[in-house]
Amino acid sequence: MGNVWWLVVRVRTFAFMKLVVRVKLLPTPEQAAALEATLHACNEAATWVADVAFEAKAMKPLDLRKHTYQQIKTRWQLGAQAAQHTIKKTCDAYTTLRANLRNGNYGKPGSTRYEKAAGKPIGFRPDAAQPYDDRMLSWQHEQRTVSIWTASGRMKHVAFTGEAEQLVTVAEHRQGESDLLCRRGQWYLLVTCEIAEAEPDVHPVGFVGVDLGIVNIATTSTGTRHSGRRINRTRERDRKLRAKLQKKNTKSAKRRAKKHAGKEARRARDINHKISKCIVAEAGGTSHAL
Structure with missing residues (x-):
């Protein structure tokens, strides 16, 4: 968990x-x-x-x-x-x-x-x-x-x-x-x-729980799951590419590694941002929001 x-x-x-x-x-x-x-x-x-x-x-x-x-x-x-x-x-x-x-x-x-x-x-x-x-x-x-x-x-x-x-x-x-x-x-x-911002017309009465994990990045108490399969696959692919470029250690490999630097972090940040927006939208559209 x-x-x-x-x-x-x-x-x-x-x-x-x-x-x-x-x-x-x-x-x-x-x-x-x-x-x-x-x-x-x-x-x-x-x-x-x-x-x-x-x-x-x-x-x-x-x-x-x-x-x-x-x-x-x-x-x-x-x-x-x-x-x-x-x-x-x-x-x-x-x-x-x-x-x-x-x-x-x-x-x-x-x-x-x-x-x-x-x-x-x-x-x-x-x-x-x-x-x-x-x-x-x-x-x-x-x-x-x-x-x-x-x-x-x-x-x-x-x-x-x-x-x-x-x-x-x-x-x-x-x-x-x-x-x-x-x-x-x-x-x-x-x-x-x-x-x-316009004042939201909501009258919340409860909470939405969010369980953070690895296999599932986030699971809400309403039963919605946000899988981490995609980001884990890309992380593994990025890890192999980094290892390959470091082992090669040529000028072109260093240039490619520099160009690729930060790509993994930006991708993960983008996925996490989209998931968080989905959770907020789900909470905001139900009576569970507070």
Whole structure:
């Protein structure tokens, strides 16, 4: 038997739902070079800020700003907004680290893994995501271009694309910051959207139990089963392919393995997402929901 979870579907008291939409940028080679230089500068600055925060034990935005703000602007030639976001990004990273340490995600205090995580400053990859607000990023939806701040100045007419439905969502519901991200040579903006939700007209009176397992990924207390046969078959096929490519160890095999990396996780996440939607829909359409 797997772990048992109880699904609770209830009338929401809030009026908005947050979504993150990934919009693909289509920069020219010159634009891509400017974006790359910008991410590298921001993340190099963030790594330095993290070192200062660790040494000075100043991990709140206001305290850390006193130690680093002017140096970021002078040394890396970042604008005021970029410098502020770099400091905030570092503070958020330390907040996440402390939460993981507190929740035991790095093992018990005193363990090798715990001490390794807690005993050194945080570092940022050169292409780690960087937040952008409306002062640094503007959208021209009809032209499907953005104007975006870079370390070498404002860059206009950067093309973007995406599914029509997603682009409509961005145009109508975008709120707050967007994150610039480079993944395997592709450029994206992760856009936060807030969508108003209609209040559901349901009057729940009970619960739906969900048993999580391996043979059956999920089985509800109403008798519905969601089989894990498909995902287990694909996992086995992926495992054999990885072993084959690792054994071959040629340039082409490494290139294929890199291209294939993450595919298994994305497939599993997609299947789990679809199953969870089915369970929520089932619960929401019966008198068992609460």
